[in-house]
Structure formats: structure tokens, C-alpha cells
Amino acid sequence: MTELISRIVGGLNTPVFLTRFLVTVLIMLVSGAIVLGISLLYEGLATYAERKVAGDIQARIGPNRVGPYGLLQFVADGVKLLLKEDIIPFYADKWLFILAPYIVFTVSFAAFVPLSYSDHIAVANLNVGVLYIIAISSVVSMAILMGAWGSNNKWSLFGGMRAVAQIVSYEIPIVLSLLAAIILPASMNMRDIIVYQGGGLGIFRWLVFNNPFTFLAFFVYFIAAIAEVNRTPFDIPEAESEIVAGYHTEYTGMRFAFFFMAEYGDMFVVSAIATTLFLGGWHLPFIGGISMPLWLRDVLQVAVFFMKVFVLIYLMMWIRWTLPRLRVDQLMELCWKYLTPIAFFNLIGASVWVLLLHGRGIYDIIARIIVH
Amino acid sequence: MPAADERFMQVNMGPQHPSTHGVLRLLVSTDGEVLRDARPYIGYLHRSLEKIAERVTYPQFTPFTDRLDYLASMNCNLAYAMTVEKLLNIEIPRRAQILRVIMAELNRISSHLIAFGSFSSDMGAFTPFLFGIREREFINDLFEMTCGSRLTYNYIRIGGVSQDIPEGFIGKTREFLDYFPAKIKEYNELLSYNAIFIKRLANIAVISTQDALDYGVTGPNLRASGIPWDLRRSEPYLIYNELDFNIPVGKGEVGTVGDAWDRYMMRIYEMEESSRIIRQCLDMLAPGDYTAKVSKVLKPPAGEVYVRAENPRGELGFYLVSDGSTKPYRLKIRAPSFANLSIIPKLARGVMIADLIAIIGSMDIILPEIDR
């Protein structure tokens, strides 16, 4: 594709540096538009799925009026939100109030970039992919506080303070448990990490099965990730029954929708990280060894990747519609007294494991014993 | 209103707030998440029911008692009917008494189901709320086939009940009683013994025995504090002295006696006991009159009378003064929720915002009864 574009642009008789610049911009725009389109479609369908899952669990039906099985519900919702009156409170800090939803949405969208969807499909093959995602998703806490403070509403302020406290605290167990996984492939590149997990029928060399420490790290990461994206039982920043709607109490219409979509975008990102780092990413289980055309392999890999992500997202929804909410201090207690120490010991344990066994996983050891 | 202290933030919780169970307004002064003070302001639902009673005749006031505690209309009807009957000295036929007990206990279950459900949604778990509503629909159907209404029944009248139970009522009630215990077990597994739920409620807002007596707290809230005071047992009316049932008392199963969890659990236990009572009543049901002979124009002798009955929310008392005319001279309603609400400022001192929601929910107050 790069060659194609450079050939087209090159035919226009322009200087080389300009050609390179234009090509880069064009590639950025196109890939950005594709990711944006897919992520918006996903976010719409995710809101539908959330309501449908909630309906199933609560012995209800869920949305079923718009389109077949209510599938177009999110389109109707989107139109409704677009047409709603855009209210900016009179006493709001207008700049912060207006800016916050865009930052939240941009950040959640930007986190899609370094993900590796298949062997050959990725928006950007960053060598610091994991670090990039962790770094960029911490900006969310700032944007949420901007919106909360800018709203000039006491409930929003409560929500904003809670959100910042929660997100900042839960970054620590997240990073520690991700580190426990990263030290095995010794890379922060999403693709390298997935490639490392190849073999073993496409299942047994997943990092989650590599050793007991990574196994635990996966659960620590997942619990902390639920807190990171503010979902029940850790949804205290927007706890409806306590502080009305938390930091987005004053937002209406599309501004609210940006917060809403960002939440689902974040869900995808944290699930994708879990899939990439622990669950073998796009490796095809069982049929990986069969020879097939390249395009088919890529399609299947994308499908497998998304399937794993969606299972995790379903798990999050299932948890949400089962559990009550923790209190703000208990949330901190869970983080500092349970998750952080466990994640820390995990990291030490995983490091020792890597040192002693030279990075071999349980599967490799068993395979070697059987072979000998 | 005292001058606001600059160090604390004054927040209005209600009259429009997701979890103030109607239109309760609490003026809360907080230091961050910690409450310094919560002051209830009531009257948003005031309809002058006591004054209306002086304008209408004795039978005409029965529909207004439906609207005292709309989740337990039968019990309110019953208390009012017993008051007027005591003034008139009417003997109630046995069948009518049994029917009254069946209806009152069914209504107790349906009221506790709402209490359970709304409390769970206050705590952030939305699914149990819908489960509670689902079971309540069965009871609503039973009431609808008996008296034609699903919420404001106006079924228990002065002298008996308005009409005999329809064909099939007994069978359907038994069906419900057979179906219900499995659901209670489900509630317990899903919510009551959930670790997060216990963590939120154990040792929170403990009402000591002395406090409960001092503030006039009644009903499940009083029994949760360890006092086995139930008018059905201590001051039996109707046929309650012939029935075999337990009075559940708070034992501090997961924390202190009289904490929020105990208050919540009393309602679950009482639903089980009510089911037992209804079963016994259905067995006792023999043919007979469903109402005593009451003349159309009631002219009770001059005098005054106070009658109280055990409502799902506590002691509902009617103090009725008659001047010998067809209309009451004065009717004073002792609403249980009013007394129960009065202890909230004491409980709310020094707790967190999330705990305040737990306190309001666990007291199970209902606003129309408070404002009358």
C-alpha cells in the first residue's frame, strides 16, 4: 500500500521530502478513519450488547424494537443524542467543560492504535506498545477531573475526585501484573508478545498458562482493569444511587455520548491487552499448523482475537449485572491491601521463575519430560 | 437553617435524587466523602390526609388509607378498619378475619420484596431489584383477581372485606407459596451473603437497643436491634394468636446487632414467616360471611380510640376522635416511617456518602406515609 501511494504521489513530480510527508499523512488519515469507524461501530454494538446481556440476566428481553432483534437500537440512540439540546450550565467553566469529553474520547480511541489484530494487521507496530497504552490511558483521569470540576456541580465533583483516586490507585496493580507477563517475551511490542505465545496447539503457550505467577497476574490484572474502566462493582465515580451520575451529571446529548462511548472503548482496550498479554492474542487454537492462504489466516486471526476480547467483555458485563458496588474506602482497601501486594509478589515470583527456568513455561517443561 | 460552616460542603440530596425513595430531601454537610451532618426536610408529598379525614365520612376515608403506605395498602386498610370497628364495637366474622390475615401477610411479602429490591439497587446491584419485582407481580395478580386493583386495593373495609375471594384464589396462592422459597434462597445467594454486600452493611449504622426505643423505631428496624416486639405477637389482633410463627430478631450474624445488614435480613426472614402464616390461614379457611352487617351510614358513638397494627414498616396507629356525627372529628395517624426517619440524622453523623444511602435503604422509609 505504501508503495502504491508513493507511486501515485511520485508521479506528480514533487520533491521527495514532500512526497514522504504526504504519504505519511495519507496513511495516518486512512488508518485512523478505519479504526475510528470500526471502534464507533463496536461501541454502538457494545451498548446494545450490554442492554441485551442485562436483559437476559434479569429475566427480561432487552431492546427488540428497532431493526431485527433490536440491533439498530444504537443508531436510534445516537440520533436521539445528536438531536438533544446541548446544555452548558451557566456557572460551568466553559473551556474545561467543553474540552473534557473530547479528551476522554480521543484517549480511549488512541489506545486502539498499538493493538495487533492479526499477524499482519495493526495500525502502528509500536515497540513500546504496552507502555504507550498505559501512559495514554492515565490521561483519562485528568480529563474526567476537568469535566467534573468544569461542571461546577457538587455531585460531579464527588465523582471526579473518586475517579481520579480510583484510576491512579489501580494503575499500580495493573502495571505490576502486566510486568509479570512482559518479562517473559522481554518486549513491549504487542506483536512480539503474541508471537512469543505461539505453538503448543495455540493454547498451552499462552502466558496465562506459562507459570502460576502469570496465571494469578491475569486475574489481578482483570479485576484492576474493571476498576480502571469504572464498571460495577467498582463504578463509584458514576455511582448512580449515590452521586446521581458522577462526573457526567451535567453533560447532555453528544457530550454525554462521548463519555459513554469512551467507557466502552476502554472496555475493549483493557480486554484487548488481556488477550494480547495473557490469552495468546490472535493465535489460532488447534488449527494453527494447517496450511491455508494468507488472507484466510489473517481473517481467522482477527476473528479469534475479537472472539477472545468479546468473551472478556461479556465477563465484565456479567460481573456488572451480578454484584453490588463497593464503598470508596473499601475500593482503596482492595487495591492497596490485596491487589497491589499480590501483584508485587507475583512480579518477584515471575522474575525468579524466569531466572531459574530460563523463561520456560509449564507446558515446555512437561513437554520436555514427556519427550525424554 | 443555621449558617453554613465554611469548612464543610453543603449538598442537597433530594428531593430529586435516584435513591431517596421518593421525595425525601436531605441537607447534607460533608467533609469530602465523610458526612458531618444530614438533616431530613420533609413535606414535599404533603396531601393533608388527616384534614381530609375530617371532611369525609368513615367509609369514605378507606381509599385514602391506601395512599398512606402505597406499598402496603392492605395493612393500612386493615389498621383503619380495626380502628373504626373498635369505635363501633363490631364483631367480625371468622372468615373475614382469616381473609384479612391472608391479605395483610401477602401484602407484607410484596412490600418487603420492594424493600429488598430497592435496597439492592441502592447498593448498586440492579438485578435483584428486577427479581423482586418479578415475584411481586404474582402477588399483584392475586390481589387484582380478588379486588380488581394492583396497587391501591381498598379491599379491607369496615366490618370485613369488600367481597369474598374469587374462585381459584386459594390454588394460585398455594402455587405462589410453593414457588417462593426457592426464590428467597436465590436472593440470599445472590445478594444477602455476597461478600461485597456484607462488607458494605456489616457494622454500618448500628441502632442500639436503647436508641431504637428512645426514637420510637418500630417494625423490622426495631426487631433488628434485638427486641422481639411484634404487635402480631405482643398485642394479638384478628386471629394472630392462633397462628404459629416466629418473630425474627437481629442477632448480628455478620456484624453487630442492629446494623444495616440485620435490618435488611429481618425482611427476608419475615417473608418466610409470612409465607408460613398464609399457609396456615389457607388451611383454616372455612365457609362463612365475609363481612359483618354494617349499616350504610355509620354514626359511631362519641369517644376516642387508638388502634395500632403491625405494618411491614412498623407500627401504624390511628387515633380517632368521634363526636357522634358521620364524620371523624379528628384523625391522627402515627406513621412508622416518620419515627424511623427521625433516627437518620443520628445515624448519619460521621459516615460516608455511600453509607447514607445504605442507611436510608435499610430503614425502608416510604414518603407518603411520612408527609401524609
Place this chain on the structure above:
Amino acid sequence: MAGYFKKMFTALNSVLTGMGITIKYGVNPKAEVTQQYPEVKREPPDRFRGKLFVNINICTGCTACARICPVDVITLKTVRDENKKLRPVIFDINNARCIYCGLCVEACPVDNCLYFEKKYEFSAYTKEDLISHFGLGEAQSPGKKAEEKTADVTKEQKEAAQ
């Protein structure tokens, strides 16, 4: 330390129990109890207290219903016709104010005169539309003709009501 792990275990256990219950409903489509309202309508029971209806032709104009009503929903005006019988000239029921308590139905001394219909969908755009008029109106000329006319009026009303 043992307590620390025991706490974690009980917490995890109770969470998993709860999730077991919710997934049981989540995968079982038969557990749905929703009724699709506009398509599926439940048949109200016989005693259902819906919209009030007056069979005005057999109304004796005794005003028992209007007197018992606790919220003054019924506006009833009667005149004596030439046979000394009470004739309900105006019989308005304000459905917007009715609390559906059923006292009037019980007070009515005539069988099948005032009763509840099994009707619960009668929303209207204005409050005036919610008032149902059952009155016979002023008799224009005495005798047989008037009777015929009133019969027509009630028929029309009944149709309109439906």
C-alpha cells in the same frame, strides 16, 4: 495471615455463587417473564377496576354514587319527569380525578347500572376529554319520542366510548 487468605476465599466464593445464579438466567431464554405489551395484552380479571360505565337507561337517579364518592368525581343532576320519576339529566364522570376505589359501584342499588369496564387504555390529550358524559340531557318533548332519542344518545356514547 490465614485470615487474610480466608477472607479472599470467602469473597471469591460468594461472588462466584452470585455469578452462577445470574448466568443461569443469562443463558436460559425461557426465564424471560416480559410481556410484549402492545402486541400481547393480558386479559384483566373479572373484578378488574377499569373505566367506570353507567347504563343510564336504568339509572334511577338516586345519587348514592355521587354521595359516597370520596373525591367528588361524579357530577349528577336530576329532574323529575312527568311520571314523577327522577331523570339523570347530567351524569359526568371525571376519569382524571377518579381513584378507582369502587365505592360508587358498591353503593349503586341497581344491578348492572354503574360498573367498571375492563378497560384500561383511555388516555386523552386534554383533561376535558377524560370526562365521560352519560347524562340524558334535558327532555325536549315529553312522551315516547324523548325515550327513543335518549336511547340513541346512549348508543352513540357507548360507541364513542369503545
